[in-house]
Amino acid sequence: xxxxxxxxxxxxxxxxxxxxxxxxxxxxxxxxxxxxxxxxxxxxxxxxxxxxxxxxxxxxxxxxxxxxxxxxxxxxxxxxxxxxxxxxxxxxxxxxxxxxxxxxxxxxxxxxxxxxxxxxxxxxxxxxxxxxxxxxxxxxxxxxxxxxxxxxxxxxxxxxxxxxxxxxxxxxxxxxxxxxxxxxxxxxxxxxxxxxxxxxxxxxxxxxxxxxxxxxxxxxxxxxxxxxxxxxxxxxxxxxxxxxxxxxxxxxxxxxxxxxxxxxxxxxxxxxxxxxxxxxxxxxxxxxxxxxxxxxxxxxxxxxxxxxxxxxxxxxxxxxxxxxxxxxxxxxxxxxxxxxxxxxxxxxxxxxxxxxxxxxxxxxxxxxxxxxxxxxxxxxxxxxxxxxxxxxxxxxxxxxxxxxxxxxxxxxxxxxxxxxxxxxxxxxxxxxxxxxxxxxxxxxxxxxxxxxxxxxxxxxxxxxxxxxxxxxxxxxxxxxxxxxxxxxxxxxxxxxxxxxxxxxxxxxxxxxxxxxxxxxxxxxxxxxxxxxxxxxxxxxxxxxxxxxxxxxxxxxxxxxxxxxxxxxxxxxxxxxxxxxxxxxxxxxxxxxxxxxxxxxxxxxxxxxxxxxxxxxxxxxxxxxxxxxxxxxxxxxxxxxxxxxxxxxxxxxxxxxxxxxxxxxxxxxxxxxxxxxxxxxxxxxxxxxxxxxxxxxxxxxxxxxxxxxxxxxxxxxxxxxxxxxxxxxxxxxxxxxxxxxxxxxxxxxxxxxxxxxxxxxxxxxxxxxxxxxxxxxxxxxxxxxxxxxxxxxxxxxxxxxxxxxxxxxxxxxxxxxxxxxxxxxxxxxxxxxxxxxxxxxxxxxxxxxxxxxxxxxxxxxxxxxx
Numbered sequence: 071x072x073x074x075x076x077x078x079x080x081x082x083x084x085x086x087x088x089x090x091x092x093x094x095x096x097x098x099x100x101x102x103x104x105x106x107x108x109x110x111x112x113x114x115x116x117x118x119x120x121x122x123x124x125x126x127x128x129x130x131x132x133x134x135x136x137x138x139x140x141x142x143x144x145x146x147x148x149x150x151x152x153x154x155x156x157x158x159x160x161x162x163x164x165x166x167x168x169x170x171x172x173x174x175x176x177x178x179x180x181x182x183x184x185x186x187x188x189x190x191x192x193x194x195x196x197x198x199x200x201x202x203x204x205x206x207x208x209x210x211x212x213x214x215x216x217x218x219x220x221x222x223x224x225x226x227x228x229x230x231x232x233x234x235x236x237x238x239x240x241x242x243x244x245x246x247x248x249x250x251x252x253x254x255x256x257x258x259x260x261x262x263x264x265x266x267x268x269x270x271x272x273x274x275x276x277x278x279x280x281x282x283x284x285x286x287x288x289x290x291x292x293x294x295x296x297x298x299x300x301x302x303x304x305x306x307x308x309x310x311x312x313x314x315x316x317x318x319x320x321x322x323x324x325x326x327x328x329x330x331x332x333x334x335x336x337x338x339x340x341x342x343x344x345x346x347x348x349x350x351x352x353x354x355x356x357x358x359x360x361x362x363x364x365x366x367x368x369x370x371x372x373x374x375x376x377x378x379x380x381x382x383x384x385x386x387x388x389x390x391x392x393x394x395x396x397x398x399x400x401x402x403x404x405x406x407x408x409x410x411x412x413x414x415x416x417x418x419x420x421x422x423x424x425x426x427x428x429x430x431x432x433x434x435x436x437x438x439x440x441x442x443x444x445x446x447x448x449x450x451x452x453x454x455x456x457x458x459x460x461x462x463x464x465x466x467x468x469x470x471x472x473x474x475x476x477x478x479x480x481x482x483x484x485x486x487x488x489x490x491x492x493x494x495x496x497x498x499x500x501x502x503x504x505x506x507x508x509x510x511x512x513x514x515x516x517x518x519x520x521x522x523x524x525x526x527x528x529x530x531x532x533x534x535x536x537x538x539x540x541x542x543x544x545x546x547x548x549x550x551x552x553x554x555x556x557x558x559x560x561x562x563x564x565x566x567x568x569x570x571x572x573x574x575x576x577x578x579x580x581x582x583x584x585x586x587x588x589x590x591x592x593x594x595x596x597x598x599x600x601x602x603x604x605x606x607x608x609x610x611x612x613x614x615x616x617x618x619x620x621x622x623x624x625x626x627x628x629x630x631x632x633x634x635x636x637x638x639x640x641x642x643x644x645x646x647x648x649x650x651x652x653x654x655x656x657x658x659x660x661x662x663x664x665x666x667x668x669x670x671x672x673x674x675x676x677x678x679x680x681x682x683x684x685x686x687x688x689x690x691x692x693x694x695x696x697x698x699x700x701x702x703x704x705x706x707x708x709x710x711x712x713x714x715x716x717x718x719x720x721x722x723x724x725x726x727x728x729x730x731x732x733x734x735x736x737x738x739x740x741x742x743x744x745x746x747x748x749x750x751x752x753x754x755x756x757x758x759x760x761x762x763x764x765x766x767x768x769x770x771x772x773x774x775x776x777x778x779x780x781x782x783x784x785x786x787x788x789x790x791x792x793x794x795x796x797x798x799x800x801x802x803x804x805x806x807x808x809x810x811x812x813x814x815x816x817x818x819x820x821x822x823x824x825x826x827x828x829x830x831x832x833x834x835x836x837x838x839x840x841x842x843x844x845x846x847x848x849x850x851x852x853x854x855x856x857x858x859x860x861x862x863x864x865x866x867x868x869x870x871x872x873x874x875x876x877x878x879x880x881x882x883x884x885x886x887x888x889x890x891x892x893x894x895x896x897x898x899x900x901x902x903x904x905x906x907x908x909x910x911x912x913x914x915x916x917x918x919x920x921x922x923x924x925x926x927x928x929x930x931x932x933x934x935x
Contacts, residue, residue, distance in 0.1 A: 072097075074508055074516040075108040076163060076501040077651050079386025080236045081510025082108055083592065086502075086521045098592055099213060099510055105234035105917040106649055106663065106884045111501065113660045115522055121484040121497040122526025133527055137534070140451075140494055141541035143476045147448045148180065153426075155448040157184035157438055160399055161455035162192065162388025165506030165518060167556040168531035169390070170397040171548065172453065173405055175539045176432075177398060178422045179547065183410075183432030184447065186401040188455045189394050190435040192387035194742035195353040197395060199362025200384075203370065203622050205615030206573035207395055207407060210375055211345065211383035212512045212594065212606045217243045218379030219345035221251045221337060225277060225365065226351020226748075228260040231648040233349070233385050234919045236511075241265065241918065251341075253334060255280065256351060257643065258715060259708030261922035270334060271710060273325040274641060274749050275631045278357050281364035282626035283320035284335050286312040288372055293339040295373025301612040302370055303620045311625030323629055339372065343379030350387060350645065354747040358739035360627035367623045376609035383511075390508040393515075396574055396595075397560060401432035402743075406564045407574040421566050422547065434743035435461060436736050443470035451478040453531055454498060456653040458487040459721045462734040462745045463696055480534055483655040487722050487729070497528040501656070504530060506553045509595070513605075515576070516592040532556060554587035565598070573615050578602045631749070634712070638694065638751035640678065641713045644730050645748075648919050649884050650719040658724055661783050665881035669780035669791055670701035670728035673715040674754075679705055682754045687842065689757035689778055689793055692716060694733040694750050700757060700778050701728055714752070725780040726773075759793035761820070763838030764870075765802070766790075766850055775801065784851035791842070798822050798838035808834065816868050823868050832857050837870050845870030882927070883913035883920045893924065897931045904928070 072094050075082040082104055083097020091112040095102035124136035131139075147155050158176050160169060169187075176185040197207045204210070216222070216239045229237040244250045254266035255277070263269040272280060288294060289309050299305065317335075321328045338344055346369065352361045366382045374380040386392055398405035408414040410430055419427045433441055439461060441447040450471075458468045464487075471477055471491035479492035482500040489495060505520045532553060539548035550556050558580050565577025576597045582590065593604040614621040634641055649663040657663045672692055674684070684690055684703050692699045692714070699716060709715055720728035733752065738745040759777045766787050773779045778793040794801055799822050802808060811826035811833055821843070826834030832853050837843045849872050858864050866872050879890035888911050901907045904924045908915040914924050 071519055071521045072517070073519040073521060074389070075104070075111065076389050076518070077105075077107050078233050079388055079391060079511040080233050081389065081508060081514055081516055082235050083516065084108060084111065086112070097516070099512070099514060099516070100235045103235045103238055103917065105919055107651060107657060108235075109885060109917065110660050110663055113662070114500075114656050115502050117525045119483055119485065119659055120500070120525050120528070121481050121489070121495060122528065123497055124527065125495045127493060133529070136494055136496060137537045137541060140478050140496075141538045144180075144449055144538070145542055147476065151448055153180045153182040154184065155446065156180055156182060157433060157442070157447045157450045159435070159438065159450060159452045159455065159457060160185065160187040160394065161453055162187065162189050162391040162394060163454040164390060164394065164531055165504055165508060165553070166390060166393035166397060166560065167506040167553040168453070168535070169394045169399045170405070170556055170560045171532040171535045171539075173398045174422060175535055175544070175548070177404060177428040178418070178424045179426055179539065179542075179544045181426035181428055183401050183428035183430065184438065185399065185432060186435045186438055187394050187399045188435070188457070188460060189388060189391040190400065190743060191354070191460060191745055191747070192350070193353065193384065193391045193395070194400065194434075194744040195355070195358030195739050196362050196384040197400065198359035198739075198742040199366055202359070202624055203363055203366040204609070205621070208573035208608050208615065209384060209511065209513055210608045211381040213239060214606065215345050215379050215381060215383065216240045218343060219250065220343040220379065221253065221341040221345070223253045223255065223338070223344065223346040224262055224266070225255045225346060225348040226353075227347060227349035227385055228256065228258075228262045228645065229347065229349070229385065230261040230265065230922055231919065232387075232646045234648070234917055236385065237262070238918045241921075251337065253337070257710060257713060261648070263708070264922040264925060268330075268334065270326055270330060273323070273631065274643065274713065275355060275357075276324040276629045277352060277355075277361050278364045278626045279315060279320050279323035279629050280331070281361075281368055282312045283315040283317065283331065284338060284368050285309070285364070285371060285626075286315045287317070287335045288339055288368065291339065293372055295371070298370060298373045298612070301614070301620055302623060303616070303618070304623045305371070308367065308623035308625050315626070338368065343377070344369070344372075344374045345380055345383060347383050347385055349385045351748060353384075353744055354738075356630035356737065356739060356746045357627040358744045358746070359741040360624070363624040364626050370621050370623060376607060376612065378607070381607070386511040389510070392511065392513065393507065393509040396509060396564075401434050401438070404428070406560075406566070407572050417567050421563055424547065436738065436743060436745060439467050439470050440736075442474050445473070448474065449476035449478070450474060451480070452488060453480045454482070456486050456488045456655065456721070458491065459653045459729050460731060462731050462736040462747065464729050464732040465697060466736070480531055482528075485723060486653070486655055496534050497526055498534065499524050499528045499530050503528060506530075506532075507557060507590070512594060514592050514594045515590075517590050552584060554582065554584045557587060558582055571615070573608070632751055634751045638753050639712070640752050640754065642692065642694070642733065642750045642752045643713060643715045643748050644718045644734070645715065647717045647719065650717070652719065653721045654719050654724060658719075659783060661785050662884050662887065664782040665887065666884050667717070668782040670699070670717065670720040670725050671704045672701050673704045673706040673709050675709050675711045675713070676705045676707060677711045678714070679703060682756065684754070684756055689759065689762075691755040691757055692733065692752050693755060694752045696735055697732040699728055699730050699733055700726065701780075720780070723781075726776065726778055728780065757793065760795045761798040761838050761840055762791070762793045762842040763798055763822075763836060764789065764843065764845060764847075765792055766835040766854065768833065768854060771805070773805070775804075784847060786855040787851050789847060789851065792838070799824070802836050814864065814868055823870060825864070825868055830857055835867070843870065846872060882923050883911070885916035886912040888913040890927065893927055894931060897928060902928070
């Protein structure tokens, strides 16, 4: 069965045969490649941790009773307070069909536009940038441009980790055409920067200055494509606004050398085919929309758009963020890329046959949860996302949800930080169960097909929404019985009274039968009668979607740089790591995806660590004006002095105080409403526990009375790393269920090793000391499913290590479980390249995401590359 990966916006095709997950060799997005997360999808198909049945106020009820409760609650609140008192908050994990139904119900029949999505945290700035410049939220490029570009500029994106399959396409193109140049612009020296020809480590928040200077330089040094000028508006005013950004001013703003800046500008101007890729480092900014327009400006003025191998290409963060944009999933748009003008509202009203269509934009994510906190929004339906973790000032979001009159959560996971506040929990279908479509970064619509039966009483999100709509009196408009019916309605709307005025048009798909829908091959929109097989690139005719057919240049914004001071002297950046996804509700349950980084960490320059009395492996607290976070120190010379990096993924389900967005102020781009998650002034405070240790137990628990803990699932067991005050043995004895076990104890000075048995079955393994003990995790985990039989084996287990073995070290290659020590040993034996290591150990030969780290190990092992 062919389906689509549910992780990043690359939109990889997946082939599932006899329970084995592999890349779909025929899918044009990935041609058979999968990253380690995609390759591990088969390990997420069990029902562990699933929400399997509905509940109201914590009590299991029938699905009919739960849906009645939701419909009655929404109707009661609307009758008492009006439609603006109700809101939906969706997710890029929803399929387009789910999104369409949610948007139709809220904006078309409830009559308010208060439906927003976690795509607001991801792509909202890119949406505004494209619409302001091109007249439509329309990405001009396609993945084939990766193979055809001569210069690729990667800005604010660690694509090697965040979009690994697209990155591998680029690396393959570079191997085949070594003349292809890669420039990475990022404050950190990331895995992507390690592979670049040039790395420009600019000051955080200064991107708009670099590209404003580029536009100014192009205008002064023959970089304008004169044939583009008839197709552009606001050229003179924009160039005048950029005139002050000469190389000296840009160097001062960006903290880069003038020579490095000039070399980049000259290379951009001299190269015919330039492809600029960007992601959250550009979007999640106080000037996110303006950052986007600064990049697009340069491509428009130089004519590097609408041709093979060039263009401004935003990389979508989520699997269906673009599909959500197509159906109006953001609060400031209507369906099918329409806005709130009288003509557009009238068009939608006639198509939906509703006189209740929302008349004005609704509340965007940050304002939505502020309105909940103020009591203005009385009911919120949260679908497949975790705002208590992912939104800035997450503690305020949690407080808002705790006091909200009606919180409905449709989810896959039984336990999440947000689900804890639900009055009504509705079990939604998970990946592998869902049936519908998604749209990736290159506008390619792909089918996501069900490959396993739904778990328990789980239902499609569109079905849950439609059932509630029917109960609210809108049965005729929500009478679908299959996602094909929703998709064809969506497709018909895209072409309704369009006549080429709206970029999004898939009207050629509006007549698909159910069989044709089931067999639909990946296709890029627009898909029209004139282009029935789709459209790879846009704007090759230099016709844009503003009313006059011209694109717009926009004056740049001044960079907004977060200031540090004596109280908060460091600048915190956040982002993704290679093997995890968002808030870990799926990836966090897969043991091999927890091997690369298995607990929350802060990456520090060695100079800053030393200044704060910290060493690698120490525990520390990161504190801002909004909150604090705790995790382990990792030294990284690729992080500039004065800055630090903290991953975004950990939640209260996996660690005590590691939700990093709680540290970030709820501020952002004034045009897009996208939070600025990349720059927060913070300070460090070392944590000095009396003891640290490891606890292995079969079931998930929430450790109490500790300074720090983090959980990582292992095969057959849950592993906790702990740090506390007082006596470690006393703490363990106070935990529930421990009194019923038979104990095997080894204690010397301040070290405690303890095994808890229930007959011949191991139920607990605990290792504690003043500093974190070094044990063999795989060896201990194995004992929970294969209990040691002999006294010698039990003695080895008590020691935490098999006899005559060496710890594997940190896992570098998650695909094949290859650790750092094995890699260093292979290097010492003569493996002098990533290819040689792959031949010896298999590392780097599957998804390739670990290749930058392999090269780093080769460098640090004094091997010449």
